[in-house]
Amino acid sequence: MTVGDSSVSRRAFLRSATAVTTATGATGIAAAQEGQSKTVEMNDDLKFVPADLTIAPGTTVVWENVGSIAHSVTAYEDNIPEGASYFASGGFDAEQAARSAYPDGSIEGGGTYEYTFDTEGTFDYFCIPHESAGMTGTVSVQQGGGAEGGGGGESVPQVPNSAKTLGVATTGAMVLTLGLAYFFMKYGGDYGEFEE
Template sequence: MHRRAFLSTAATALTLSVAGCTSSGQPDENTDFDIGMSANRFEHPNDPYEVPVGEPIVWKNTGGRTHTVTAYDADIPEGAAYFASGAFESEQEARDAWMGDLGGSIAPGETFEYTPEVPGEYTYFCVPHEPGGMIATFVVTE
């Protein structure tokens, strides 16, 4: 009889202790960001994320690893301003800065914001996690 009570108590304690550990990092109506960053993914319930021209996009590192938000030079609309965490002016500059001293880092809990002014499709990535597929797209509408 004591064994059943112990197992029941242990199971309840385990359930309560991991309840907060299952967050997907995806934003909802109560969050202060648009796109989350988990271990190896940019997280948003709508893929691709859509935003109107002139509306800021806020990324938040909702995971436990350091990330970047880095545009592919060739995969943003013509005339669009380049964007990367760390305020770099090109993809190569952002890559070099990361390799040099982790430039452009977004630590857990930190955010990065960019306001697109040109409609079209934008593809971006996380420099350290690009080989693992941390690549995403957003679409800017008029």
């Protein structure tokens, strides 16, 4: 084996390490973008918190009952965007069906209900037993959505914790790859010829 053969081996190693690091980074970014979710709490004060939520399409909203009083999540059938699927805890496909069947579809303390919003627009919803007490909420789905609250003003984009973790891991992998490349380039060659 000659010195030239050794450097080809190092180049092959560097190409492989670079390909692996790039693939890891791309996979990490894709994983961070998938599965985004937001939580809305339902409490014993008969409120959805936050009552107004702005999200990006594809986000899953999880309603969590943090109190002891049973609640429901029921869309106002006439106040969802055209072409959007109807949603209600209990899996009902119409507002009147959900109202008539209650307490079927109720969410007890500690329980959850989730729905993924794919259609852009504004979705108004309510809690069947506490609608008269003002327990209502709104989900606004829009490109670039993600800041809680729906009021005017400029919002600052939020980076999910999973994206931060993947960014740190990817950066670490790239630094390690560069360190190994430096080590092999500086100390890994010039072996001379091997004799048989």
